[in-house]
Structure formats: C-alpha cells, structure tokens
Amino acid sequence: MLPKISAFALLCGLFCALFAHDHGQRKIVFPDVPGYYTLKCDFHQHTVFSDGNVWPNIRVQEGLRDGLDAISVTDHIEYQPHLADIPHPDRNRSYEIAAKAAEGTELLVVRGAEITRGMPPGHCNAIFVEDVNKLMVEDPMEAFREAKKQGAFTFWNHPNWIAHRSDGIATLTDMHRTLIAEGLINGIEVVNEDTYSEEALRIGLDNNLTLMGTSDIHGLIDWDYNVPAGGHRPVTLVFAKERTFEAIREGLLAGRTVVWFNNTLVGREAYLKPLLVSSLSVSAGKALTNRDGATTVFEFEIENSSDANLIVENLSDFTLHQHANILVFPAHEKTRIQIKPRERKAVFQMKLTVLNAITAPDQHPELVLDLRLGE
C-alpha cells in the first residue's frame, strides 16, 4: 500500500501548494516601507451590474482571499449587457452591495465606475466618486469634470488595448493631453489583465501620471489568473500614510504606486527602491574557515520577505563563491551567499541591480546592501 502513503505525502504537498492558497498562502504579501503602509489594491473590476459574471459580494470575497486592502467595482455606466434582467437605473448599486458585503472586514471598498467611450479618450475609471449616476452625461469632458468635482481619482484604462490601437502601442491624443493638462486624468494603466505596456509606462513617466495595474476582471480571479497554481492578479501597491480611504486617495493622487504583475514590479524609482530595500534583510555574516583558521570568504543569508522572486545582477567589487553574476532571491526564502572580497572588513557593500523590477523602459533599480559580519 505504498502508493497510498505516497499519495498522502503528495496530497500534503499539493494540499499546501494549492489549497494552501485558501489558507493564507494566496494572499499577496509585500512589506511596508519607511513612512508608508504598502496597500494592495485592485481598482478595476466588473460584476453582473455591467458585463461581469458575478454578484458584487464575490469580488469582496476574492479580495479578502487575495489579502487586498482596497478594491473598487467599476462597472461600465454606458455598457449594460444585462439590462434586460437588471434594469436598475442606479449605477451606485454594485458599489453599495459590495460595500455591504465588506462590512466587518478589513477590506476597503471604493466607490467607482468605468466611463466607457470610443477613442479618444477610450476607457477610463473614476474612483473615489460620490455619485456614479451623475457621471452619466453626454459629453466626455463633462463626465471627467463631474468626476473631478466629486473628488475622483481618474485613470486611463488599457491604453494599449488592440481594440483601440491595432498596433498595441499606447499613444497620447490631443484630447488626452487636454485631459491631463486639466488634471482630469490622474493615472494610466501600465498593466491591464495579462498585458503590459512599456509605451504606457513612458507616457506615465513623461506626463506625471500615477502608474496603475489592474485585473479588469469579468469572470473569476481564480480561473483567469491561475491562482490555484500560484498565479496572482495584477495589483497596484499604494504607499499610504494610513489604512484609510482618504490616505489611499492621497497616495494615488501623489503618484506613490508600484505595479505588481506576474513576477515583475513596475514603478518610479522613488517608490520601487524603498520597497525592494524593505524586502531584503541580511543576517550577520561569518567567515568560512579552513585548517589555518578564518578565510576571507564570508557567508551571509539574505531573506526576501516579498512575493517577488527577485532576479538580481551582482555589480559588487567582489565575486561570489557559489553564484555567477546573475542570481535569484526567491520569494519568502533565505538565500545563502558567500562573497570573496580578498580581505576582511566589518561591512561589505553588495551592489546589485534587480532585473525584474522596472523604473523606466529597460531600466532597473540599483541597490546597495550592507553585509555586516557578526561578533
């Protein structure tokens, strides 16, 4: 009956690898940074109240399972394929149902909506609004102005969408420039669903727009993002002074975000670098020894407390005893490194670039880790 035992061991394995996702492991985890909480947010989602396939309470449960801090259900206000069955004229309904479902939980549900228009300006989300119904006006500009009047944070959805750009290249139009100039568009999606746009990143950086990443989910998060297999939805990490609606809104308007999708982090260096530094902690090191005593090969443990498997390039003035210049610090693991500086010092500086972190097209942040010897 060996197979049965094997079966059980494997069950444990799979149980943990998969079911563990229902026991905390699926939660998205990144450390806070100095001065700010790192809040995991998804501000682009749909329900049966527009073209989504679930009741709003499911979006809340998905958010809680993913360990999110804030979500918004942003149903289209013009596009209502289920209108025949759900004729309700109040466009705030999906928000209200989700907000009620989240009562008594830690999850913040932000009132929002998607303003669906042809190009330009295409699709945009307005969140932190007061009354979605008031956004239902003919003239796009008016809708944006109304949103701003309500104190909204507004962002341009999937500027790389092939339905609007057959080359998939995000490009600004005059109308976008006007909206940005008037402060009517505050952010831009560099990641939407399973797409990433280097051109949108360029536009965001050049126009001082907040960088956003969203799931734009219509079906189930678990299916569309292979959650049981270890996948995760794209999220926007917002660096906020508090765990409050207002603090998140402030963080978004201030552009303090990093986008997390697949195994890649995208953000301005000012926010991405602190996130990476906070993710890596180094244990006190020790010298390896041989028959003659201490050598000048030193061992340290670097712990990565983030969900990202960090792919790094060693740029230090010393080589490594067990790795080439490219190595990986796996998520939530301790990685042992041994350095060969040729001489003993109290502190060594490890200079590295994180290759799966993006601060601008083809640009990666450079970090310096202090490696300290123990007593």
Next chain:
Amino acid sequence: MLPKISAFALLCGLFCALFAHDHGQRKIVFPDVPGYYTLKCDFHQHTVFSDGNVWPNIRVQEGLRDGLDAISVTDHIEYQPHLADIPHPDRNRSYEIAAKAAEGTELLVVRGAEITRGMPPGHCNAIFVEDVNKLMVEDPMEAFREAKKQGAFTFWNHPNWIAHRSDGIATLTDMHRTLIAEGLINGIEVVNEDTYSEEALRIGLDNNLTLMGTSDIHGLIDWDYNVPAGGHRPVTLVFAKERTFEAIREGLLAGRTVVWFNNTLVGREAYLKPLLVSSLSVSAGKALTNRDGATTVFEFEIENSSDANLIVENLSDFTLHQHANILVFPAHEKTRIQIKPRERKAVFQMKLTVLNAITAPDQHPELVLDLRLGE
C-alpha cells in the same frame, strides 16, 4: 514537456490516491457500465436569479471544468432576495441564459427550479419541466401536479436539513407519503452539499425513490468544495442509454443512479456493483520465482479507472504476500498484489468488499475478480 507531464500524471495518480483530484485533473471520471453511459450530473444549483452569487454562465463553466454531462440551475421560484435588482418576472431566465452559454459545448442544461416550501414537504426540485412560471401556484400539491403534468422528475432536497429537522434525521411525513404514492416525488437527496443522510438512504430504498447527490451550490464550486486541493462537488451518476436529455430523464425515473461525494459511492447494488466491476481491470498474472523455479506466489496488477480510492477488504480463501486484509486501490492507478493460494490454478477468484461503497446503511457491495495467469 511530455516527460514532465507523465511524471506529473504519475505523481497526481499518487496524490489522487487519497482524496480525489488535483487541480490539473479536476474532471470527474468514472467508466461507463455495460448497456449504459455513466453520466455525471449536478441537478441542484443556484444563481443570482435566486439566492446564488453568480451569473448562470459561471455554472456552465464550472460544469465544463468538472467534466459534467448535465446540470440544472434550479433557482427558487418563491425566494428572490435579489428581486430589487433583478425584478424579471420570468422564472425561466436563469435556465435560458445557462442554456445559451452552453451552446456549442457537450454540456446538457436541464430546465428546472426549486419549489421552496415550509415543512412539510420542505424543499423539492423539479427538473425537465417546460415552463417554470407555471409552477408558481399557492397550493404545494398543485405545484407538484403541474410539474408532473410537464413531465418533470421531482426530488426531495436535503431531508436531513437541520432548519427543518433539528435532529438532522430524515423522516417521512404523511404529506410525503401522499406525494410519493401519487408519483409526485420521484427522488430523494441522500447527499446535499457537505451532508450525507443514512436515514434518507433508508427512506429512498424503502420507497423506491431515486437516490440523488447534489452540490446545492450558491457561491463558487472551487471554493466550497476545495477543488484546488483535490476536492470535488457531490454528483449524481446517471446510467443512461444515450447522452440525451430524454435518456437522462428516463434513467432518473428508472432510479438508475449512484451518488459520488468525498471518497464515497452510494447506490443500489444493481447499479453500484457494475460501476465498481467496470472500474477494476486485472492484468495477466505471473508466478514469482525462486532458485527452484516457479513458486505458488502469484503477482497481478489491478487497475482502478475510477476517481474513487477504493478501500477494500480481502475475503478470498488466500492471503496476500504484501498486504493485510484491508487495502486500497488508489484512483487511476495500478496496484500490484501478490497472492498466496498454496497451489497453481489458471484462474483465481478474488472476493472482496468495497468498504467506501454503500448499498444500504452499513452495507457494502461484494465483488469477485477473476485473476488469470498469463501464458
């Protein structure tokens, strides 16, 4: 990828040996039996059109992912908590949406509804009806008669429900006896969601009711049944002459079902035994050898092509060389057995009882496998 896939399948096989499926193998698999297709069905499910949380198309996608042959969305016709948002008066809507979503797939969507009443008679499902709206009548008896008039197959839901029976003991009332006598109730749930009722099984057997097992799903199958961890929803295996609506209806009315939940099979011996026999195939055996040549210890491989990890008791007149009297034939695996009959024969009969198969309270089917030696 093939080597890894097969390795993966092997490991999955082992994993499956305890509690059913892993994520990659979530499809429910049981072999056909002589004369009938073994169709996997779930005839008790809810959507946003009553107290469920998903649009009907999600039920179709769940069914396809689980490898089901037929489903029914059986929304309550009296109980409509979402009425404020979904005022649609037509109780056929959820069926129509699901049926449309299933177009072009193998999945059969059966029109049905749940007739919610107080006790007696409690909750019942009517499936294979023509117009759900016509079931919305005051008098329960009338509703059942209308269902029958439409050609429905009707079954009593969760007779063990603690909301109706605070001792959880399924018990017939006079009204039930009348409904059964008039052929207005054809089946009974022995399994509903995560509950099993031995008393319901007794009632079903004593009153010639079709044995049913259903998910009664309101949320998501993946979450409520831990599918990523290898769990599965309860299903009713219907033995049907064809893969058609009419053949399923005929099979249900004829009582040809086996219920599959957790790692347990429940059904009348007449249907459960053929299912088990069809699930087990024996390879040609060979004698073990020692220095003097052939011994009278013989080795066979028994392959289990079902999803059930069969827990069996050996009742043969020989003992086993590697197992005690209780052993497991893991799902979708080959299990090697070595028998010690003390003498050589062309065919040996292995008599066994399948302990996780139930034909009546505390009763398990007895099988005889022919073990044949190869040339």
Next chain:
Amino acid sequence: MLPKISAFALLCGLFCALFAHDHGQRKIVFPDVPGYYTLKCDFHQHTVFSDGNVWPNIRVQEGLRDGLDAISVTDHIEYQPHLADIPHPDRNRSYEIAAKAAEGTELLVVRGAEITRGMPPGHCNAIFVEDVNKLMVEDPMEAFREAKKQGAFTFWNHPNWIAHRSDGIATLTDMHRTLIAEGLINGIEVVNEDTYSEEALRIGLDNNLTLMGTSDIHGLIDWDYNVPAGGHRPVTLVFAKERTFEAIREGLLAGRTVVWFNNTLVGREAYLKPLLVSSLSVSAGKALTNRDGATTVFEFEIENSSDANLIVENLSDFTLHQHANILVFPAHEKTRIQIKPRERKAVFQMKLTVLNAITAPDQHPELVLDLRLGE
C-alpha cells in the same frame, strides 16, 4: 516565472511534498503511550561489510533522517560477497563504525548480526550481543546459545521468504519449536521489506513471540521505499520505559511492539490500542444551531497525531451528518465530524474499529472515544 504557467507551478506544487520530506516531514512520527516512550526502530540492515552497498555511516544518517530512535546493522556473518576487498576478520567492524558515526546524536546503535543458515531454521538476527565473532560457530544451535549467553534478543527473519518457502506461507518446523521452547528465538518478522505475513503473525501470537517489522535494507532507504514520494521503511515501534539500550531490550523481550509498514499497523491489542488512543484527540464539541436555536446535531474535531491515515468504521449508536460508516482520519490532520444522537448529552461515546490496524489475522481493534461538549 512561477505565476505564469500553471502546469509549471503545479509541478512545483508536487515537489513540495518531496521537498518537505527532505526537511523534517520524512521523520516517522507516533505519539508516546501511557507509561512508555514509543521508540521507532529498524533492527535489520546491511552494509558493505556483508552484502549491502553503503558504508555503515550512511545507515546512521538514514536513521537520523527518518527520525529513528534505534537501529542495528546486522551484517551476515557467514555471507561476505565483498570479502576480496574487505577481508577484515572482525565481524564487529560495521557496528563499531556505525556506533562511532552516531556519536553525539540521539540515535542508538545496537550491536547485532544476521545468522544466515539454511532451512531450518533459516535466517535469524541476534541483537544486543557483546561480540559478533563468537557467533561464528558450526552448529546453529550453538550459535543461538552463544547469542543468548551474551544476552541477545533473537528473531526469525522473513519466515515467508519464497527462497525458503515456495508457497510464501510461514510455517514452524520442529527445530523452530525447540529454539522457541529454549528461549533461543524471541521474535518473528511479520513484515520484512515489502512483504507482510499473516501466517507469521499467527505464529507470533500463538508462540508468544515479539512481533517485528524491518527494512532488511541493502541499497538506499530513499530508493527502496520511495521516501521522496512519501514512502517510509517498515519499523518496529518498541514501547520502552526509557530511551536506553537496556529499556529497548527489555521492551523487546517483553513483546511490547507494534509494526508500522505502508499504511498498516500490526500489533497485540494490549499495545496497539493505547497507541491508537494516544494518536486521537477530540476537541470540545458544540451543537449546530438553526433558527429555533440549538439542534441535536453536534460537531467535534478529531486530531490524528500519528503518521497513519486511520481508516475507521463507525459502530456508534448514532449516525454521522457528513460521513457514511467508513471514514478516514488523515495523518497529522484534524477531521471534523458531526454526530446525530437525537438527544443532547454531556458526553457521547464514539465506538469505532480501526480497519488498517491488525491485532490478529482479520481482527481490528475497537476503540471508544469520549466526545465532550464544551461549555
């Protein structure tokens, strides 16, 4: 990387079982019982000093990885296939090397040897001897007497071995009866490597012999027992008053053992029952509630702290709300059960039989668990 491809991530999931095994999970775990430590022992192993393939220190490392308390390397004293390369005349060498390798660890290495003879009496192990060389005498009876003189515990190896019994049926000869009568054979292997002998169990019970299970390993434990896939070697659980050589010897001579192989436990009821009772703990229970308040359906959690996936049959005077009469308490898991006793009591008695525990051919121990309601 990981998040992107589900098949890939799933494979990763599968590795977890394996990985876990290399990090503690492979250790064999059973609870102590009242009055005794439950010591995990393997007293039949080979090294390069007879027909094994590893240096004795590897046996020590395997034992430590498996979490064993005691082992013996029992190299054949007559059979020396490596004699040309290892001509050493001292038959204590493998013991001495293993004992040295175990210094500073918790593992107890018992001096022993295998006395290889034709049938009768076949192969026997003598452990707790003082000088293996003195066992090298012509007359088998003399060898046994010498072993006894040294204070040995002696047991009959694989009485079902097809090399000696072409029907695989363990059978006593007059010589065995004599040896037993003179106290020169104290134990018998009911499990050797991948075989189990019901007839050996019968002989052991009828002749008051200690029941033994051993790996008889020649190659690598990890390979022969599929440890990476969750398998484990057969072990003899010895119930000893202390973690000392003398206490183990005393426990063996007193017959206080249970054999653990695959997913089966074999032992005298006097020792197997306490082991099972110690393995199962029940949480304080609570009544399920419905609209009218408390029901008479009560929920408990049963935790299994052993490595055995216990297959149990419910023989109580109440039925279960979620299980049929056969259920499994998986190793190192909490299993939720709901009982339907029809009335409230402070304590309910759950009567069950553990089917994969064997106290005699086809006999299984019966336990009674007290299920207590919380405040």
Next chain:
Amino acid sequence: MLPKISAFALLCGLFCALFAHDHGQRKIVFPDVPGYYTLKCDFHQHTVFSDGNVWPNIRVQEGLRDGLDAISVTDHIEYQPHLADIPHPDRNRSYEIAAKAAEGTELLVVRGAEITRGMPPGHCNAIFVEDVNKLMVEDPMEAFREAKKQGAFTFWNHPNWIAHRSDGIATLTDMHRTLIAEGLINGIEVVNEDTYSEEALRIGLDNNLTLMGTSDIHGLIDWDYNVPAGGHRPVTLVFAKERTFEAIREGLLAGRTVVWFNNTLVGREAYLKPLLVSSLSVSAGKALTNRDGATTVFEFEIENSSDANLIVENLSDFTLHQHANILVFPAHEKTRIQIKPRERKAVFQMKLTVLNAITAPDQHPELVLDLRLGE
C-alpha cells in the same frame, strides 16, 4: 502540521520555479546540437575505496537515475581513510566494480583517479587512464607524465578550494603554468560541488583549458543536491561525435564542454550558443485580431526543451505585449509571447541575451530567434 507544510509548499514552489526537476523526471535533459551528441557526464566522484561512503555500484545507479551518459569514480590514490578495512592494493578496484555494475546499461564508466597533492599543484583528476596503480609515484610531475603516457585527460580540481586558497580566488602558480605548457593539465573545474569560480573560468579561457563541472560526491547525490526537491548535481556537458569512450575523450581534449550547475550554464560561446539555440523552438505565429480584423500584434509560442529555466533579456527592436524586457522561458515549457513590431512581416527577429548563461566573467551569449508567421 498543515500550516507548517504549507509554508514548505510556498518555499518549495518557488524553489522549484528556479530549479525545475521533479522526482519522476530527475533525469538531466539537454538537447543534442548540430554535429554532436550532448553527453551528460560527471567525472569526479568517490566511493568507499577512498573517502566516499558508498560501494561503487551505487555511483552507477545514481548516474543511471540522473540520466548521465558517462561517469568516473576517481578515488584518491594517496588518501585512503578506510585502509584498515579495505587494504586492497589495487587502485583500479573501484573502477572495476563500477564497470561491472554498469554492464548491460547505457552508462559509460571511465577509468580514473584523483591525484591528491599539496599546493602546488593541489588536486587533479586523471581520467581515461589504463592503470591507476602506475600513477602512484613520488614526484607529482612524474605522475602527470605517466597519466599522459596512458592517454589521460587531466584536470585541476576546485582551484578555488579554501583549504588551498584562503581567499577562494583561483590563481595559477608557475608549476601550473609548466603543467599546462607541457599539456599535462587539460582542464579546470569552474564548478566543484556547490562552488563556482569566476576566476577559474578566466584562467580556463586564457589558457585554453577545458571547462569542467563535477559533483565531487562523497555521500549520496540525492541528499547533497536535494534531488527530491528538484535539485541536480553539477555536470559537464560534453559535445561528442558518438556515444563512445573515445568520442568523449576527444571532445574533452578539444574543449567542447558546457557546465550545468544550479540554474546556470557556463561554457565557451562556440558551444553554449548552439546548445541554447537547440533548446529553443518557436511555433508558427499568428496576428491577434480586433473588430477591424488583423492587428500588428503577433503571438508565438517558444518551447524550451532544456532543463534550464532560461532568464532572458529582450533586445529586439520591438516591445512585448505581455512582458517587460526581462522574462523567463521555464524548462520544458512552452512560453507564449506577443510582440508589437508596428508592422506585419513574414519573419521577425527576436534578439535576446540569456542572462543565466555565462561565456566569460559577466558575459552572456546573445541569440537571434526567427519568429515566423504561419500561413
């Protein structure tokens, strides 16, 4: 226990994402290259005949399980800690036993030995020799000359060993220069056990030495390299015209090798590039479509048939629709990429650098993949 395993599962899933093997597929797999077989070899291993802990047949079985084409057991000829038990004077014994154990298998066992000396020159292996005993001479130079006379391929072991170099920095001595000049040292280990030496790589390239990677195993491969968790031993991939001893020797003397350790490949560009090109195959691509028809976003599948999870940087003149400039092609997986070239062409050239492939210190090979559209 479950949470604990869950933790392992998470770590392990990630661990495995980086070192992709599973138990069922432990065999090391790399494709052949144009003109050569890619043979997996480990030419530095020990047994009980020097300071190893296993009989030579275990090295053969490990090699077969790892899918190796050739191995050598290179026991020290001067260092014999087990001499008291294994006094055999013939230093060819471990080879002879291993060769016999490999009879009837595909595995080629090469006669070899380790010449253990102080620094300089330190430790070297001589393989493809005719009689190991003849290498046992006083003067090191004589030993190398004898090896050469026998037609040996000789390489410098772990030049970074901290026992000989307390800074871990591989450095040539005059004696090494002489040995190299006389053709008495043909290769150098850039990888030994768990260490990698960038300086040894530099020395190897500058002095036209064959680049070697070996396990230097003394215990068990499965334990020292976490094989059950997906780890693998370091191997030298030799590009040989045939699967013969002579072809391997010729390939080694010609310097046609790539070293595979952890998730890194090290080799001269002339051999590493063909290996990578042979590892990647591209499916026929197709244009994505929107309402207006075909777009200029094109999708391809890139299959990686090697064991290496290739970490690549996109240097093409187009951006990707779903990835940033750094992406991973997981081992034995198909990876979907979508490119945005802004215009349609029959063939697109994807220019990329493989970051975990090393052709010289801090240098990575650059590849060009042709991406062809289907009909």
